Amino acid sequence: MAKEYFPSGSAAIVGAFESPRRKAPGLHPYQIHAEVIAEALADAGLDLSDVDGFATAASFPSEAGWQLNVVEIAEYVGIKPSWVCSTDIGGAAPLSHVGNAVAAIHAGLCETVVISYASTGRSWPLPASDFNTGQTGPGEFEVPYGVSTISAYALAATRYMHQYGLRSEELAEIAVQARRYAHLNPQAMYRDIITVDDVLSSPMISSPLRKLDCCVVSDSGGAIVVTSRNRARDTRRGGLSILGFGEAISHGQMNQMSDLSTTSAEFSGQRAFASARLTPADIKVAQIYDSFTITVALSLEALGFVPKGEVGRFIAEGGIAPGGRLPINTDGGGLSSNHAGRRGMFAIIEAVRQLRGESPGLQLDAPELCLVNGTGGWLSATSTLILGAKQ
Known part of the structure; x- marks a missing residue:
């Protein structure tokens, strides 16, 4: 069914940037979000006014987010999207954000999406428990041990x-x-x-x-820009097709x-x-x-x-x-x-x-x-x- 319903090639990645930071003591993760988003948009030849979609996940302590994290980060960066996604399936989440963005663009809900991630996993100053430590449900058979x-x-x-x-x-x-x-x-x-x-x-x-x-x-962050295939032709670098x-x-x-x-x-x-x-x-x-x-x-x-x-x-x-x-x-x-x-x-x-x-x-x-x-x-x-x- 995926072959019929995923709009293969209808969208492209037109901008990308990885923070060179590996140790960033004293830096808030949202500042890294702002840096990598600005650089990814510059890579694409776009600016914040071109962005109408935003996706991120920031529920871990070192990401400085919690509930409504996508709202808080969009506010900090200055993005006012018509489409948002905060799917959180751990380390795979950014890939899901790309797939969801392609679907949203294909459906006409937005045209240009920024997907970002940032964390100070190495330098976060506050104590934090390991994730997945819920003591109810299946966790009751593992967490106590x-x-x-x-x-x-x-x-x-x-x-x-x-x-x-x-x-x-x-x-x-x-x-x-x-x-x-x-x-x-x-x-x-x-x-x-x-x-x-x-x-x-x-x-x-x-x-x-x-x-x-x-x-x-480490500490670090990154961002990518996804847009429609037609819009990609007018960006600074062109685009890489999202095929599958x-x-x-x-x-x-x-x-x-x-x-x-x-x-x-x-x-x-x-x-x-x-x-x-x-x-x-x-x-x-x-x-x-x-x-x-x-x-x-x-x-x-x-x-x-x-x-x-x-x-x-x-x-x-x-x-x-x-x-x-x-x-x-x-x-x-x-x-x-x-x-x-x-x-x-x-x-x-x-x-x-x-x-x-x-x-x-x-x-x-x-x-x-x-x-x-x-x-x-x-x-x-x-x-x-x-x-x-x-x-």
Whole structure:
């Protein structure tokens, strides 16, 4: 059904900007919102008066928002939209905002949408609990026992490794390759080359995930501008076509996850490929949410890039490395470049830069398509985008 109903190619990304900040003590996240929105609009050759749609999510403490966050941030920045979206499915939310914006533009509810994200996840001065700590409903079976984001992902890693024989050395290779890309990115938070032994000798955080299996914690922000295909032709940079989109949710707490060896990217990916009329074989570069190394491993299989149970061999044989079958996270990703909270925004921006030939990390040779996949919560929700270099 997605192939029939998602308006593939009807809208485009015409502006994008990622904050170079990785540490921003004393800076309010809304100031970062204002900075990245201004820069993304300048990139598109537009200004605030051109914007009639706005999307963001800011419910985490380090994002400084809560209820009505989209209203508060729009007010701070000076946007008066006729269409708003505050869909919040964790790190996948920015991708869902893009899909929702395309639908709104196609329906005539707005024409030019700004989507922004900002967080001071590293520098936030106030104590904050881990997310997903509700003590009622499914949470009553986990929260009293001290489960955390890392331990939840470690459960999935443990199950997959038991079921399919994935080795810690193969997971470590994901972090090693991320650092190879980050080494070429002057904005990346960590750039020193690491080895598999470095990963395996880093402190154990929640078995089997070690420190270097986990994403960095940074401050940062980013924004993109989405407009109709016709309007895109008149913008400063032209536009990158939004060809495919899909989203899916599966569970809140891990005790409700029906299969710890896969994610809902099976369904968001299928919907994105169907709406773009493409297959995994058509994709030569991808930006895949990397909150942890296991997130990447599960996503590669769920999206159909690797047969079930074979991701370890694919990684060990250099499949995601520079020059491999599917280079991923070419800016260094969340494992090395930045992860302020909802890494999906930065994955979209790196996809835009790759298709424009402007990646600050490893720039591939004129890619025509890029897949972006976001993961939110405790492997709870996914969104998938497919972008094209040509309108």
